[in-house]
Amino acid sequence: xxxxxxxxxxxxxxxxxxxxxxxxxxxxxxxxxxxxxxxxxxxxxxxxxxxxxxxxxxxxxxxxxxxxxxxxxxxxxxxxxxxxxxxxxxxxxxxxxxxxxxxxxxxxxxxxxxxxxxxxxxxxxxxxxxxxxxxxxxxxxxxxxxxxxxxxxxxxxxxxxxxxxxxxxxxxxxxxxxxxxxxxxxxxxxxxxxxxxxxxxxxxxxxxxxxxxxxxxxxxxxxxxxxxxxxxxxxxxxxxxxxxxxxxxxxxxxxxxxxxxxxxxxxxxxxxxxxxxxxxxxxxxxxxxxxxxxxxxxxxxxxxxxxxxxxxxxxxxxxxxxxxxxxxxxxxxxxxxxxxxxxxxxxxxxxxxxxxxxxxxxxxxxxxxxxxxxxxxxxxxxxxx
Numbered sequence: 001x002x003x004x005x006x007x008x009x010x011x012x013x014x015x016x017x018x019x020x021x022x023x024x025x026x027x028x029x030x031x032x033x034x035x036x037x038x039x040x041x042x043x044x045x046x047x048x049x050x051x052x053x054x055x056x057x058x059x060x061x062x063x064x065x066x067x068x069x070x071x072x073x074x075x076x077x078x079x080x081x082x083x084x085x086x087x088x089x090x091x092x093x094x095x096x097x098x099x100x101x102x103x104x105x106x107x108x109x110x111x112x113x114x115x116x117x118x119x120x121x122x123x124x125x126x127x128x129x130x131x132x133x134x135x136x137x138x139x140x141x142x143x144x145x146x147x148x149x150x151x152x153x154x155x156x157x158x159x160x161x162x163x164x165x166x167x168x169x170x171x172x173x174x175x176x177x178x179x180x181x182x183x184x185x186x187x188x189x190x191x192x193x194x195x196x197x198x199x200x201x202x203x204x205x206x207x208x209x210x211x212x213x214x215x216x217x218x219x220x221x222x223x224x225x226x227x228x229x230x231x232x233x234x235x236x237x238x239x240x241x242x243x244x245x246x247x248x249x250x251x252x253x254x255x256x257x258x259x260x261x262x263x264x265x266x267x268x269x270x271x272x273x274x275x276x277x278x279x280x281x282x283x284x285x286x287x288x289x290x291x292x293x294x295x296x297x298x299x300x301x302x303x304x305x306x307x308x309x310x311x312x313x314x315x316x317x318x319x320x321x322x323x324x325x326x327x328x329x330x331x332x333x334x335x336x337x338x339x340x341x342x343x344x345x346x347x348x349x350x351x352x353x354x355x356x357x358x359x360x361x362x363x364x365x366x367x368x369x370x371x372x373x374x375x376x377x378x379x380x381x382x383x384x385x
Contacts, residue, residue, distance in 0.1 A: 147182025
């Protein structure tokens with residue numbers, strides 16, 4: 001009997017010892033964070049140009065360490081290629097083109113050159129901005145002169161088929177000199193909901209369209225638009241990568257307007273901030289370009305005439321806080337572009353005829369590298385991803 005009890009007691013003690021050993025075992029180490037990717041040795045970007053001295057579509061290379069920009073080479077001779085966009089795979093480039101009633105041009109990327117595939121009518125006057133859908137199957141272009149939006153299918157070889165949808169905008173604004181009628185100025189696909197958003201400077205609307213990618217069909221959304229304060233003139237737009245927020249720069253109002261994007265695609269204003277420093281002279285000044293950094297933490301807006309770029313921090317609720325005014329940009333900074341990794345910004349000075357490189361810090365602020373090259377008529381920039 002005593003022997004049995006002793007054996008049971010010994011067994012119980014052994015079990016307790018095992019449990020104690022298990023509970024004191026060292027916890028597995030947390031997985032180490034992946035090291036940030038090293039910066040590429042170089043970045044390639046294209047420049048759209050316009051005006052009497054514009055040579056066509058330019059190709060440049062930026063040094064990933066110094067920001068030095070190569071002397072631009074003419075990738076394709078073209079007239080009025082004031083805005084350019086790449087296909088998602090960067091095998092094709094699309095540009096606005098000069099024609100009696102407006103046109104767009106498709107190019108194949110072949111080394112450091114662009115080969116013209118074809119042109120198609122934009123179904124309006126003065127095409128000024130365009131965008132390719134995420135699948136690379138459609139292009140949407142807006143016509144500033146006639147105030148309209150047009151969709152064109154993209155064929156497997158990268159060329160255009162004739163337009164499948166075109167919508168004429170209707171409306172006006174209180175600025176008689178700039179808003180006597182509609183002037184569609186920028187078009188953007190939402191990163192999540194598939195809708196196309198068009199900033200119309202003439203009507204103060206951001207028109208919203210449902211888009212059927214299979215049919216290339218644009219149809220008005222419900223609600224049909226978001227709006228800025230009358231007379232401000234929305235020019236361009238940038239979505240937050242989450243799709244929850246949209247930011248619009250007003251050309252005449254000199255503001256950046258933040259919107260929350262609703263489930264039905266609608267835009268609800270949450271904030272409006274000036275793009276100029278307090279007390280700055282507004283005469284002859286207008287905003288031009290706007291982009292959100294890929295990490296969604298900072299936003300950039302250029303001011304023509306004041307020749308500056310306003311930098312804002314983006315909070316989790318989508319609201320903005322001014323971080324910096326980068327002064328002394330190239331004269332009349334009509335366009336700029338951000339590298340896909342968010343390390344570089346290149347600004348195009350339409351009046352100065354130069355391209356300038358800015359390093360983007362971890363906090364989103366810009367540092368002027370003092371690297372600049374001549375590029376006559378430069379108006380828009382797109383980096384190769």
